[in-house]
Amino acid sequence: MALHYSSPFMELSQFAGWELYDEEVPSGGLITGIGRVSGIECLVVANDPTVKGGTYYPITVKKHLRAQEIARENRLPCFGFSHRLTGCRSSSTSFAVDSGGANLPRQADVFPDRDHFGRIFYNQATMSAQGIPQIAVVMGSCTAGGAYVPAMADENIIVKSQGTIFLGGPPLVRAATGEVVSAEDLGGADLHCRTSGVTDHYALDDEHALVLARRVVANLNIRKEPQVTMLPPEDPLYPASEIGGIVGTNLRKPFDVKSVIARLVDGSRFAEFKEHYGATLVTGFARLHGYPVGIVANNGILFSESALKGAHFVELCAIRGIPL
Incomplete structure (x- = not known):
């Protein structure tokens, strides 16, 4: 109430x-x-x-x-x-x-x-x-x-x-x-x-x-300053309803997590970070409802390169104040 x-x-x-x-x-x-x-x-x-x-x-x-x-x-x-x-x-x-x-x-x-x-x-x-x-x-x-x-x-x-x-x-x-x-x-x-x-x-x-x-x-006289750069929200280019078909019910069957990301983020735009290093961990920047976000998603078994890549990306997001 x-x-x-x-x-x-x-x-x-x-x-x-x-x-x-x-x-x-x-x-x-x-x-x-x-x-x-x-x-x-x-x-x-x-x-x-x-x-x-x-x-x-x-x-x-x-x-x-x-x-x-x-x-x-x-x-x-x-x-x-x-x-x-x-x-x-x-x-x-x-x-x-x-x-x-x-x-x-x-x-x-x-x-x-x-x-x-x-x-x-x-x-x-x-x-x-x-x-x-x-x-x-x-x-x-x-x-x-x-x-x-x-x-x-x-x-x-x-x-x-x-x-x-x-x-x-x-x-x-x-x-x-x-x-x-x-x-x-x-x-x-x-x-x-x-x-x-x-x-x-x-x-x-x-x-x-x-x-x-x-x-x-x-009467608190609070004026919240914007903490992020906002853009007008956009729908993904692909319907989110397709995610169920991509992931499926067989948990042992691999799938491409980038296909899932493309059905979640604004305009299906994803600026991948370290694309060619530690490929079993996908990291990058995108927007959700106009808000900037960092995405960390495993795309297979994690190796030491994947862990280093993830740690580097998380540090970047922390410095820039971008939520994960």
Whole structure:
């Protein structure tokens, strides 16, 4: 609902967690992708509460960190929705959260290392320092590490009688001090908007929070400079429907990968790199929908010459900022 009404959504890392654990963890328990909020490109990260209560498996952490890496590289504002969040959590460009924190049976692979859970908070802080906006929308409970997310955000929104932010909830307070306090009095919208100042915008309900969220993004004053030289998109000279006939169903039967490339790229134009060296790896430049791209495609068994050729080409694309 936060995305622009006409915005497509490009989902990322859909197969994270596939057959990785004994139990099913669809998409790693996390949805990530790119869409537009108020006309501005944002990276969406959403916890899936139907997967072990939205808890973080090791693959969930890796997927979240990858989303933040994409946000950093492309300077996408970090815009997060928090529903019922307990335990460590962080925001990425645009995410919906309903998380139970770390998956405790696997916490040894979630918490301690350099690129584990804590890295999410580090990334949030450093991206904010780099001028990449971090925005949080609190629609539920943000407890323990999850409370850091809205507190560290550049701008945040909390929903009345629904959103809460505290390190320890009412049961923990009662166990530690004997004091009985409600979640709303301990860390609700009225407390944080009127007393503590942790939150910036007071939403009456979820729909109002989304309206405020879109307004916040609209006021970011972001003007994205074009990072590539664009050309008008062209259709390939040959129909893409022919690819099935070229590749076929027999995986042991070789095919010419250049025939596949000719049915994918704009105008079927492909500027091959090192055409006569390491011929079992095809490399070169082309355009897709007007965007420049580098293509690396194996065309048989790879030899040392092929590997050297591929490494050289990848370095060129990295220097020139051309996606592969």
